[in-house]
Amino acid sequence: xxxxxxxxxxxxxxxxxxxxxxxxxxxxxxxxxxxxxxxxxxxxxxxxxxxxxxxxxxxxxxxxxxxxxxxxxxxxxxxxxxxxxxxxxxxxxxxxxxxxxxxxxxxxxxxxxxxxxxxxxxxxxxxxxxxxxxxxxxxxxxxxxxxxxxxxxx
Ligand SMILES: [Zn+2]
Numbered sequence: 668x669x670x671x672x673x674x675x676x677x678x679x680x681x682x683x684x685x686x687x688x689x690x691x692x693x694x695x696x697x698x699x700x701x702x703x704x705x706x707x708x709x710x711x712x713x714x715x716x717x718x719x720x721x722x723x724x725x726x727x728x729x730x731x732x733x734x735x736x737x738x739x740x741x742x743x744x745x746x747x748x749x750x751x752x753x754x755x756x757x758x759x760x761x762x763x764x765x766x767x768x769x770x771x772x773x774x775x776x777x778x779x780x781x782x783x784x785x786x787x788x789x790x791x792x793x794x795x796x797x798x799x800x801x802x803x804x805x806x807x808x809x810x811x812x813x814x815x816x817x818x819x820x821x
Pocket of ligand 1: 722729730731732733734753754755756757758
């Protein structure tokens with residue numbers, strides 16, 4: 668895992684009393700010294716609001732706010748290329764199961780993430796032209812036939 672993330676997680680664990688260390692104060696100071704000021708400031712802002720600054724991602728869901736995390740964010744976390752922030756709650760994210768050895772990055776399921784609120788509406792329309800279009804065509808055909816039938820004098 669990203670060293671910066673590891674430091675953030677450890678810092679949070681110490682500050683929230685999840686880890687008991689004899690020299691916790693010294694370790695906290697040491698960690699704060701390692702973490703870039705900008706990241707630390709964001710972390711502190713969350714903590715002062717009573718939130719945790721770092722949250723795990725489980726099953727592509729942020730455990731901080733239970734909102735779905737975009738697959739791109741998860742992929743970035745898997746590859747350890749950059750640190751990521753949850754779009755919903757602003758917490759720093761880490762993969763909770765990345766520590767387990769039985770999780771090769773290559774075996775990621777190709778399951779498409781179906782989001783209820785997708786900003787790409789045009790893409791959705793293109794991908795689902797089937798039933799709706801057929802229905803519209805059927806109705807159109809019916810409305811064309813009906814007036815014809817009615818015009819026949821009874
Ligand atoms: Zn979140």
